[in-house]
Amino acid sequence: MKALIESMLGYWILLLAISLGLASLIYVFWLREALLS
């Protein structure tokens, strides 16, 4: 984890992965039914 944070690119990738993961959760829990209906 520390190696990822110490590189700017690594930190970029880590944050993007977390953000996309959170966005997926929002999609699954709040938006999926509304979009499919």
Place this chain on the structure above:
Amino acid sequence: MFDFAIAGIHAPLFLLMLTGFTVGIVGGFIGVGGGYMVTPALIVFGFPGYMASGIDMTHIAGKAVIATVRHRQLGNIDWTLGLAMVGGTMLGVEMGVRLLSYTKALGLSGVVLLMASVAIMIGLFLYTQIETHRAQKKINQLSSEGKTVGRELSTSSLPKLFQSIKLYPIVRCRTARLVISMWVIVLVGISTGVLAGFFGVGGGFIRVPALVYIVGATTHIAVGTDLLEIVVSGGYGALRQSMMGNVDMIAVLFMIVGAMFGAQFGSIATSYVRGPAIRYILSYSLILATVGAFLRLVYILSGAKFEVLNFAAVVFTLGEMIFLCFFIVSLVVFAVRFRQGKWVPPWIPSLVVSA
């Protein structure tokens, strides 16, 4: 879920406020309206396209006022530069819209236009990334030599070229500390306005790099001055959209509540970082918006058959906002830690101001 009577839909209230908050942070930090993120997000939440555009424009105008007031307090607005540019921008937007109608009459398809916009975004992303990377290396080099480095460092030689044009009237922008021909500012306004009108976007992400790399303003001044422009252009857009009945004011109100806090935070966050940090976030915003738009295009071109493409487009639109927000918040956290003498990643000292 909240019942939005004017839009005629049920939408998640929490997500609406969260969108306002996150785009407020990003907009206050990099000086853009954020329409390229908000409109697709509102459509995902269930708002019809025309209303998503109206709500987005009205919320952007309100958010820009909040961010502009804060940036004025931070001394990031050059009124001469901003007001000289507004007229050119308005003219440019009108020319861009007419150019769009003309190219459509010539039979150029929407796909070609979208490919052109993607090419411009990628070009801007690459130039900003390369220049900012050079600036960061230069800051590291100067720091290692024990020299003091200010809040701004740009390695682009274009501003000197444009500032050397002696075409009267010459204006002195006191806050931005630059002397430049009025025609350069007006032409930058017109050309960024044409691009904004042609591609149907607000244009903040084109104007901020133009103010830095052509006019020669510091990134902080470019952000504050661009927000001033958005107050004028966004305010006009909001008025037009309201007159056409495209605005659900209740939705705008909830978004503004989120944006009120986000825009304040984003604007204040600029005082913790150097210019290259803002330019990095701007370039990330450019490339992520491009990928998001590309995914949406592929989904539409495939006849909306593949649900996985829709999932990817929606997740990318939301993820992009969360990512930019996290990055800005983490920069502030690292800046505070750096001031306190605590551990920070090795790439942080060149991007944040020490006091």
